[in-house]
Amino acid sequence: MSEPHDQSPPPAPTGPHRRRPRYSGRNPRRFEDKYKERQPERYPETVAKVLASGKTPAGAHRPIMVGEVLEALAPRAGDTAVDCTLGYGGHAAELLARLQPGGRLLGLDADPLELPKTEARLRALGHGAETLIVRRVNFAGLAQVLAAEGLEGADCILADLGVSSMQLDDPARGFSMKEDGPLDMRMNPQRGLPASGLLERLQPQALVELLEANADEPHAAYLGAALAGRTFASTLDLASAVRTALPRLQGEALELSTRRVFQALRIAVNDEFSALETFLRRLPDCLKPGGRAAVLTFHSGEDRRVKKFFAAGLSAGAYEAVSNEVIRATAAERFGNPRSAGAKLRWARRASAS
Ligand SMILES: C[S@@+](CC[C@H](N)C(=O)[O-])C[C@H]1O[C@@H](n2cnc3c(N)ncnc32)[C@H](O)[C@@H]1O
DSSP: OOOOOOOSOOOOOOSSOOOOOOOOOSSOSSHHHHOGGGSTTTOHHHHHHHHHTTOOOTTOOOOSSHHHHHHHHOOOTTOEEEESOOTTSHHHHHHHHHHTTTOEEEEEESOTTTHHHHHHHHHHTTOOTTTEEEEEOOGGGHHHHHHHTTOSOEEEEEEEOSOOHHHHHOGGGTOOSSSOOBSOOOSSTTSSOOHHHHHHHOOHHHHHHHHHHHHOOTTHHHHHHHHTTOOOOBHHHHHHHHHHHOTTOOHHHHHHHHHHHHHHHHHHHTTHHHHHHHHHHHHHHHEEEEEEEEEEESSHHHHHHHHHHHHHHHHHTSEEEEOSSOEEOOHHHHHHOGGGTTOEEEEEEEOTTO
């Protein structure tokens, strides 16, 4: 039998009134607190789960087409290699492992925020000053960097273009069209104009040309008129203005146009095409005779340039061989890492007797 309900009033509270702690919500609001993968030492099982689901753990970057890059570069013990785009250091770690004994790697990146973390990770793998040199520099200046290090040329040179997952995923860097952040997009936030400043200054026709040249955007005319000269405080403001400018587009078509607007601005803010052209022009001189270069690209504007410079180098006799066809990630890699889907790899080998 159940007890009768107690009808007496609740006891009067004793002591001063205390506010109940505010419910902070089950999901952290800030990117920095959101992902356990950002502390891989504490949460290795979370990292493993994310990788198994085909995603890249937040705060990391998975190197793309590692096997194909290594085959193209053929690094050997004793070689001097350059990774022009160190990023998270995934390709660099694989190269470093093959350069010993006696070899060294020069690692470059323009990003002053990620580079120290990457250098620390590679040093923790046991690579000291004699095997790994790290410089924060734009790869357009590769020839000068080699000269400053007293190197006549490299046996292997890798450039894996574009931005890293760490840069893309961190809303504070302003590359993300999914999470809100300042509209910045600079790989080196200490230099140049952020994307918001660029948009404020551009005339509509100049923006139309930029969207066409940097991203082959088919709706550039509408977007140029709607976006140029305006002030956008954040990435989501810009994404929503793109939606408003293209009211007839929906779903994937709208997402693709938004992506292309972000890509075109990022290329302009970082002067990516002129850096790439300077790099490609000087590349044969940066390789030792017989030296190998590999370039990974992520959109047609980059690949067109690589193809053109490699073909010109081959006909001029600066290269003795270049890849005939573009090399793509395998179906398995594309499935496991969707960021590899658009990647194209080309290689070139400097003439032995030039
Ligand atoms: C796709 S990520 C490289 C990822 C790297 N291969 C890895 O395994 O982690 C591209 C990197 O290149 C850097 N970068 C892009 N353009 C550059 C340039 N012109 N000079 C130097 N670094 C550049 C970016 O800051 C970014 O860290």
